[in-house]
Amino acid sequence: MPGAIYAEGLVKTFGDVRALDGVDLDVPEGTVLGLLGPNGAGKTTAVRCLTTLLRPDSGRAVVAGIDVLRQPNEVRRSIGLSGQFAAVDEYLTGRENLQMVGQLYQMKGRAAKARAGELLDQFHLSDAADRPTKTYSGGMRRRLDLAAALVVSPPVMFMDEPTTGLDPRNRQELWEVIKQLVAGGTTLLLTTQYLEEADHLAHDIAVVDHGRVIARGTSDQLKARTGGERVEVVVHEREHMGTASEVLARFGKGSTTVEEHTRKLTVPVTGGAKLLAEVIRELDVRGIEIDDIGLRRPTLDDVFLSLTGHVAEAKDETSGPADAAGREQQKETAQ
Ligand SMILES: Nc1ncnc2c1ncn2[C@@H]1O[C@H](COP(=O)(O)OP(=O)(O)OP(=O)(O)O)[C@@H](O)[C@H]1O
Ligand SMILES: [Mg+2]
Numbered sequence: 001m002p003g004a005i006y007a008e009g010l011v012k013t014f015g016d017v018r019a020l021d022g023v024d025l026d027v028p029e030g031t032v033l034g035l036l037g038p039n040g041a042g043k044t045t046a047v048r049c050l051t052t053l054l055r056p057d058s059g060r061a062v063v064a065g066i067d068v069l070r071q072p073n074e075v076r077r078s079i080g081l082s083g084q085f086a087a088v089d090e091y092l093t094g095r096e097n098l099q100m101v102g103q104l105y106q107m108k109g110r111a112a113k114a115r116a117g118e119l120l121d122q123f124h125l126s127d128a129a130d131r132p133t134k135t136y137s138g139g140m141r142r143r144l145d146l147a148a149a150l151v152v153s154p155p156v157m158f159m160d161e162p163t164t165g166l167d168p169r170n171r172q173e174l175w176e177v178i179k180q181l182v183a184g185g186t187t188l189l190l191t192t193q194y195l196e197e198a199d200h201l202a203h204d205i206a207v208v209d210h211g212r213v214i215a216r217g218t219s220d221q222l223k224a225r226t227g228g229e230r231v232e233v234v235v236h237e238r239e240h241m242g243t244a245s246e247v248l249a250r251f252g253k254g255s256t257t258v259e260e261h262t263r264k265l266t267v268p269v270t271g272g273a274k275l276l277a278e279v280i281r282e283l284d285v286r287g288i289e290i291d292d293i294g295l296r297r298p299t300l301d302d303v304f305l306s307l308t309g310h311v312a313e314a315k316d317e318t319s320g321p322a323d324a325a326g327r328e329q330q331k332e333t334a335q
Contacts, residue, residue, distance in 0.1 A: 002062055004029040004156050004187035005050060010059035012045050012211075019045040020056065021211035027189055027204070032182055034202030035191040036300075038308050042211040043191040047160045050189070051081045064156045064187075077105075080157045082149035090134035094125050094144050097133060101151045112151075119147040122177065139166050146174065150181070157181065159190045163197060175200055195300035205300075209308045223298045226306050228253075230296050231279055232266045236289035241265065244290075247282050251275060263291070 005027035012020040019042045027033040035043050048054035050061055052072035061068035064078040088097050095116050102112025120129045123143040128136060133144060146162055162178070163171040171194075178201055182188055192198050198205050199219050207215040207222070215222060231251070235244045241258060244265055248256045252267030259265075269275055276295045283290060 003027045003031075004064055005033070005189050006062040007046070007050060008060045010046065010049055010061060011057045012042075012049060012054065013057055018211050020049065020059075023059070023208070023211065023213055025189075025206060025213070027187055029187050030182070030185050031203040032178075032188045032190060032201050034198035034205045035189060035208055036195065036198055036205055036304060037191075037208035041208045041308075043208055044160055045211075046208070047081070047158050047189065047191060051079060051158050052076055053081075078154055078156060080149040080152065080154040082146045082157075082159045082162055088133045088136075088141055088144050088148065091132055093130050094120060094133055094136070094140075095129040097144060098148055098151060101148045105152045107152070115151055119150060123147045124173070139170050142166060143170065143174070146177075150177075153181070153184070153186070155186060157186050157188045159188065161191055161193060164193060171197070195304060199300050207304065207307050215303075215307050219300060222303045223300065226298045226303045228268060228270060228298070229272065230266050230268045231276060232264060232292075232294050232296050233279070233283070233290055234262065234264045234292040236263075236291050238263055240288045243286055244283060244288050247279065247286060247288070250282075251279050266296075269295075 003026045005025060007023055007025040010020045010023040011018070021042075023042070023046055025033065025046075035046065037043050045054065049056045050063055050068060052068055052075050055069070063075050066074045066078060068075050088094075089100070092100065098116035098119055099109075099112045102115055103109070107115065120126045123146070125140060125143060125147070128140060133141060136144065142163070142165060146159070149157065149159070159178075163174050166174065175197070178188070178190075182201075188201075190197075190201065203218065205215075205217065205219055205222060206213045215225070217225070231248065233244060233248065235241055238260075241260075241263060245256050245258060248265055248267040251269060251271075253270055254268040256265055256267040273295060276293070280290075280293060283293075
């Protein structure tokens with residue numbers, strides 16, 4: 001049975017650019033899929049196709065059990081979307097923006113008002129609630145945009161870079177909100193440039209590059225694929241590197257990498273901290289002075305780098321005045 005978000009062979013071209021080149025996704029109900037990928041990988045395009053904002057050239061998508069291409073209106077009623085560019089009306093106040101969303105979803109005036117109040121509280125926007133949003137900071141806009149996506153708590157949510165441009169405290173708070181949402185049964189597809197965010201929130205991760213899913217798995221599975229833990233040693237004296245290398249070879253599970261100029265030796269290991277202690281003891285017995293030693297586990301950054309050849313770069317592009325893309329998205333969402 002397909003999950004709450006399902007895509008098969010999605011293709012979308014813009015002129016010569018194959019933004020999506022056959023994307024398959026399957027997100028089980030009540031779980032979070034993190035979509036990772038370098039700039040231009042196709043993340044936003046995938047989200048837009050799945051949320052009916054863009055029609056794919058070919059492929060199939062089913063969201064909340066509804067065929068996205070055949071019944072876009074029904075899909076729209078079952079999903080929430082928070083876009084990469086905050087889509088708020090800057091001439092309305094924060095409160096008005098949220099109430100308007102409620103009304104778009106046919107909530108009664110009083111219910112929309114109550115829900116707006118709740119969300120403003122939850123996102124720490126109560127003090128600014130009655131100011132036009134054009135006076136809001138980038139972080140405040142982003143929080144409001146996310147609050148707007150949560151007005152009706154739909155069963156399936158899409159968030160395109162929900163925390164880009166937020167400061168660390170706001171990001172953490174948002175993670176808590178997202179976790180609560182998921183604990184309540186919501187299925188979520190989230191794109192992010194912050195690998196830590198995917199590590200923290202996503203049950204499953206799909207790495208996208210050039211419009212294709214190039215790897216898929218839990219964070220731990222992807223890390224294991226990149227290579228397990230390693231011991232890194234920086235020896236004090238260059239002439240000790242040979243002996244240190246012999247020691248590491250005894251404990252290692254693979255060949256030792258030696259960096260002459262930094263006097264650093266790295267070897268893959270299994271056995272964690274206990275093994276590290278043994279290595280330290282042995283180096284000490286052999287009279288090898290060390291400047292640094294540590295057990296290093298691959299991070300999602302390592303995974304990302306080895307898969308895509310790019311370093312993940314967190315951008316800060318919280319839009320100032322709602323930009324063209326945000327405006328367009330807002331209009332489309334409001335249809
Ligand atoms: N409306 C459009 N017209 C032309 N090309 C587009 C359009 N939208 C996207 N593209 C192109 O499609 C590719 C994928 O873009 P997309 O916005 O999906 O990437 P992304 O993974 O979301 O990147 P980012 O991390 O920068 O947000 C890019 O090469 C982009 O230039
Ligand atoms: Mg994008």
